[in-house]
Amino acid sequence: MAQKFIPFEVIENFMVSVLVKAGIPENDAKIVTDVLIQADKLGFDSHGVNRLKPIYLDRIKDGILNPVTNYQIVKEGPTTAVIDGQNGMGHVIGYNAMKMAIEKAKKLGMGMVAVRNSTHYGFAGYYALMAVKENLIGITGTNARPSIAPTFGVENMLGTNPLTFGMPTDEPFPFLLDCATSITQRGKIELYEREGKILPKGWVIDENGESKTDPKEVLVDLTSGKAALTPLGGIGEETAGYKGYGYATVVEILSAALQQGAYLKMLTGFKDGKKVPYNLGHFFIAIDISAFTEVDDFKRTTGNILRELRASKKMPGQPRIYTAGEKEYEVWKTRKDKGVPFGDELLKEFQGICKEYGLNEFLPSFE
Known part of the structure; x- marks a missing residue:
């Protein structure tokens, strides 16, 4: 999978712009942006900018997260x-x-x-x-x-x-x-799905207590209650x-x-x-x-x-x-000196965000 690094300054400007478009006041948008980007700066990629759409923008649109x-x-x-x-x-x-x-x-x-x-x-x-x-x-x-x-x-x-x-x-x-x-958390499982990787045995169990390793299947089953994460220690x-x-x-x-x-x-x-x-x-x-x-x-x-x-x-x-x-x-x-790493799937997702929120000036950064 190809990987591209986007400079932090570009990501910060983009994130604030998107969040403001989503209805978040600018000062609050800067706080949200800083929290997400700090995660990527320190390698907590499962909680970084890749969560912008599914955890925040989508929930605002669904009416279950107040932007103000x-x-x-x-x-x-x-x-x-x-x-x-x-x-x-x-x-x-x-x-x-x-x-x-x-x-x-x-x-x-x-x-x-x-x-x-x-x-x-x-x-x-x-x-x-x-x-x-x-x-x-x-x-x-x-x-x-x-x-x-x-x-x-x-x-x-x-x-x-x-x-x-x-x-x-x-x-x-x-x-x-x-x-x-x-042992793990949803964000990491989402990362494995985007990267096309199989989960290690023992991270997730099904209704019979057996390990599940397909991340796509696991994300569906966690929501429906047909799977569960194991606690630290296994x-x-x-x-x-x-x-x-x-x-x-x-x-x-x-x-x-x-x-x-x-x-x-x-x-x-x-x-x-x-x-x-x-x-x-x-x-x-x-x-x-x-x-x-x-x-x-x-x-x-x-x-x-x-x-x-x-x-x-x-x-x-x-x-x-x-x-x-x-x-x-x-x-x-x-x-x-490099910025936030983006895989192909995340680049496509951010391209879609640019188009949806009318921020086409940022499109070249994600191509």
Whole structure:
């Protein structure tokens, strides 16, 4: 499959233009664009600009995602808040929620904001990195439409429910752990479908608990409930699948119980056979390092831990050991002068977006 790199500046201008055409206010469009492009800059391609059409533009057209975000603060304390997203743009809600958590942490040491009635907020690491940039520890999580089966079950009940941590270090890159509590997630399966690749066994199971490997079939069956993702650790207890199942449940509780939001099968996006808003929940935590120790000391100790891990004895045949955030930094060094990678299918999709939204001046960039 051919691959073409589109400069970040071109993609940013295009994305903002499209989102504004779709009815999103310009300042909000810039936030959405930044979240999506940051994912591509760091190699989280499953949550990058390739989700523009299916997850955002199409949902706006379907009337289940509000392009104008009018979130409301429904409860607030010195270190906490609850926000109702009113089914606006999840990125805008997430950006403002983490900003609020950061402001509270700077004043009183910690801040946590819980969100209900939101929508897909994109690359979770973006919000953790917002805190890192302020020399804080950032934590976030979100529930999602049902995808994961509980251990010993075959019904998709829990979302992919990422639990994400960001911490500053004295290295050129932060510690960033951003991963789903399932082995994989829909975005990656969509990526496999576009690239014509078969899924590894153990990622997805059918109603009999057997592995499914056709990504196109899997995407249909996940929606209909005939397939489910496996939690981190895999099928059953032998490889500790109960651990991923447990962590996914923790994220579900923190994304729903604190803010009295929707959960589990309430998040299917369908009611009486019709599409409805997903009503997702998120949580955002910011921790002020200086309330515990000097920031530079924290960064140095964290850096020492990571460096010692990477310097430890390697498995035969393996050239290096990585720590979380390092591979993303390597991707950024490669892509910063090249831009976002586009395969043939994504190029065709963006050509269609150009024509549909009357942005033909961008067409040559995607040909």
